[in-house]
Amino acid sequence: MDALQTKRSTAGKVQLFSSFFSGLQNAYGTYDPVSGRSWQVKKLVTEKTILDHLRGKSPYGVYLLVEGRTRAIVTDFDLADYSPPHEFMSRAKHYGLPAYIEASKSKGFHAWIFFGQEGAKASKARLVVKNILEEIGYSDTEVFPKQDFLDQRACFGNFINAPLFGGLVPMKKTVFVDPGTFDPFPDQWDFLESVQRANEHLLDEIIEMNGLRSANEGGLKPKNDTTEQRTSGHSLPPCAQRILTNGVSHFQRVSCFRLAVHFKRMGLPYDITVAALKTWALKNTPPNGKGVIQDSEILKQTSCAYDHGYKGYGCNDPAIKPFCDPNCPVNEWRKQR
Ligand code: SF4
Structure with missing residues (x-):
């Protein structure tokens, strides 16, 4: 399996990839695939950044949070256990939220929920996802973005490693998997094109119908x-x-x-x-x-x-x-x- 090897043009793939995995444009994260050490790169995210990622030269990590909005929200299940991401996906589906599972670079899984190009308010997305995690009994799971908004303390936020790093795709890592078998989808680009994006209106409904309120309002408790x-x-x-x-x-x-x-x-x-x-x-x-x-x-x-x-x-x-x-x-x- 090769992240770039399919019928689509390279430019088309970069565009498709960027429509899902983009955030701050003036910085990104990366890591050493051998040692696992990660760090921030204070450079513009360019087409070359994405291509280097897809070709396996240098991993790209995305800072999802931009002006309080995000194009995706990710839960990071760090155990080699299928059930937490599967339960998360089922619970998200119960709320009408399409979630997708990626085998992360290590042993665990990421569950992604994507929003449209305008994104969704990170505070709402985080509130809903944290509620789902609480419902399925995994409330300690890390969620990206980790903040509702950027401030002086968190002027970049935290990056999440983007899927489809070319150096790991052949090892069936950083690829989206079929939730039934946990095998990678055979064509990751076909998969990405089939992804359904959630919208902010649905988050509003979930928050209202379940009476959720944020930690700032006194915790993840009903109103x-x-x-x-x-x-x-x-x-x-x-x-x-x-x-x-x-x-x-x-x-x-x-x-x-x-x-x-x-x-x-x-x-x-x-x-x-x-x-x-x-x-x-x-x-x-x-x-x-x-x-x-x-x-x-x-x-x-x-x-x-x-x-x-x-x-x-x-x-x-x-x-x-x-x-x-x-x-x-x-x-x-x-x-x-
Ligand atoms: S709770 Fe009150 S406002 Fe809501 S549907 Fe019932 S009657 Fe209407």
Whole structure:
């Protein structure tokens, strides 16, 4: 396998590569492939920098953070264990975020999530990724960019070694791998062209729906303390009351999940919530002769709500929106943000 050996032109490859792995233009990182020692190079990132990387002459490390934005966010799993990156990828997918796994230069793996050319706010991307890591039990994993923004203390940030270093590609290192087999994709350029990029709007939704807040706002914790006060302590918001009282005809699964999240927030034990949701299911009126949500699905949705840190209200969810009350205090709070 050769990083540059395929049907595409060299210029096309440099362009494609740069569309994923670019950041600060006035500095980059590199390392000695033999000793592993790494250092910063205070020079412009040029086409030659990229070509030297792809040809295996000199590795290129990218400083992703530029003016508080980033084109990618990377988690660095440093163990030779497939499960953490795999779990991360699955959890990211649950949130609608496409993640891709790269076999790093050493024994571990990087999981990449890419954004469009305009990038995404690093603070949002880091918040969402750290939440995913916490959910899968790997909260100590390093995340790049390591900062939300650059300041006098971190005027460059930290670089992450870019994939496809020509000197390691033949050893199946620094290549993207099939998450099913962990074998390298046979054509890394075809793979890159197929990559889906996430957008900032999705990060906003994940942050809102799960009530996440950054360390600056008091840690990676749900915002429920304040929002609960805005919804009269531990009562159900109007949307949930309507769903619970009248049942639903569509989106039974999502409605079930959202009700379970509310019940958990209210402090109801798991068993009571399951019993309440089974009673609720009997009120549902799915169209076209479809059946009401099965007990097994109620158990699954309730477990999902109780096992993870979901606290959001799902206000933007198409299943919840039709039941929204414009006078809901949460609505007021959302407008003020
Ligand atoms: S704003 Fe609307 S959707 Fe959100 S919690 Fe209140 S009633 Fe429900």
